[in-house]
Amino acid sequence: MPVLRGAVTLSRFRVEPAKEAPSDVKRWLTRGLKAHAFEPIDRRSEEERAVGFVELENEESSEFSAGRLYYGEYALFAFRIDTIKVPAAALKAELAKWAAAFEKENGRPPSRGEKTQSRGEIRQMLRTRATPRTSTVDVSWNLKTQQVQIWSASRKVVDEITVALEGGLNVKFFGMTPSAMAQTAGIDESLLGPTTELIGMDLPATAEVAHGEA
Numbered sequence: 001m002p003v004l005r006g007a008v009t010l011s012r013f014r015v016e017p018a019k020e021a022p023s024d025v026k027r028w029l030t031r032g033l034k035a036h037a038f039e040p041i042d043r044r045s046e047e048e049r050a051v052g053f054v055e056l057e058n059e060e061s062s063e064f065s066a067g068r069l070y071y072g073e074y075a076l077f078a079f080r081i082d083t084i085k086v087p088a089a090a091l092k093a094e095l096a097k098w099a100a101a102f103e104k105e106n107g108r109p110p111s112r113g114e115k116t117q118s119r120g121e122i123r124q125m126l127r128t129r130a131t132p133r134t135s136t137v138d139v140s141w142n143l144k145t146q147q148v149q150i151w152s153a154s155r156k157v158v159d160e161i162t163v164a165l166e167g168g169l170n171v172k173f174f175g176m177t178p179s180a181m182a183q184t185a186g187i188d189e190s191l192l193g194p195t196t197e198l199i200g201m202d203l204p205a206t207a208e209v210a211h212g213e214a
Contacts, residue, residue, distance in 0.1 A: 009153040012176040013162065015146045019170065025143055029075055030064050032169035037062035038080040043128050050132075051160065054080045059136050075141040079150075079161045082132040086123050094122045137161065148173070 022028035038052030038059075055061045055068050056076045069075055098118050102110045110118065138151040139161065148165075150158050162173045 010149050010151045011158045013148045013150070013173040014176055015141075015148055015171050015173055017171050026066065026070060026075075028169065029141070029143075030066075030069065032165070033064050033069075033077060034062065035168045036164045037064075038082075041082055041084050041132060043084075048083060048085055050082045051164075052080060053139075053164070054078050054136065056138060059134065070143075073142055073144040075143060076138070077141075078136040078138050079157070079164075080134065080136050081157070082134050084127065084130050084132040086126045086130060090126055091119070091123055094126065095119055098122065147176070 033053045036053055038054045039050060041047050041050040053062060053064075054077070055064060056078050057068065059078065059080050061068075064077065069077060095115070095118065099110055099115065102114070102118075137157055140149040140151070142148075150161055152158050152161075165171065166173060
């Protein structure tokens with residue numbers, strides 16, 4: 001739980017409402033999180049992944065009561081990711097057992113169609129028995145400064161979280177990296193290069209002139 005136990009890699013954003021700012025921020029945020037709350041994988045479907053928001057200290061709950069969501073000026077919650085996959089080796093082993101039993105009972109090997117049908121049935125059986133792998137990503141939202149921190153090193157997961165929040169809350173996320181902040185301020189990104197003080201050596205004279213002229 002990085003938010004409560006120490007620093008790890010994170011992404012920081014500034015949030016702005018797409019239209020008017022909500023009059024009741026807490027109610028607005030709670031409603032948005034519930035709209036994208038986590039729902040378990042339907043084992044009868046072909047889904048291999050399920051995602052959604054849950055409470056920070058209880059990944060099984062998406063009630064988001066005030067006492068479990070708000071900590072002073074912060075809203076703390078998590079993004080849960082469940083994945084479920086049937087190992088290819090297990091499927092192959094079970095199919096081989098079935099084929100051997102079929103041939104012993106019927107005096108012939110199963111046809112391609114029979115093997116295809118059995119493969120689907122065995123896969124569903126193994127899927128039903130499998131335990132989903134669960135991971136969570138902590139999210140911290142400062143309701144006063146409207147800054148959001150997402151505690152993940154995965155660009156894909158960070159993008160998935162921001163898209164869900166933007167859609168559920170009708171807001172826009174702006175990255176707070178140096179390059180993104182420079183772009184917002186209208187500063188040429190080429191001016192963000194290392195200085196002589198930073199790298200501890202003199203730059204060539206031509207580079208210094210070019211930098212000064214820019």
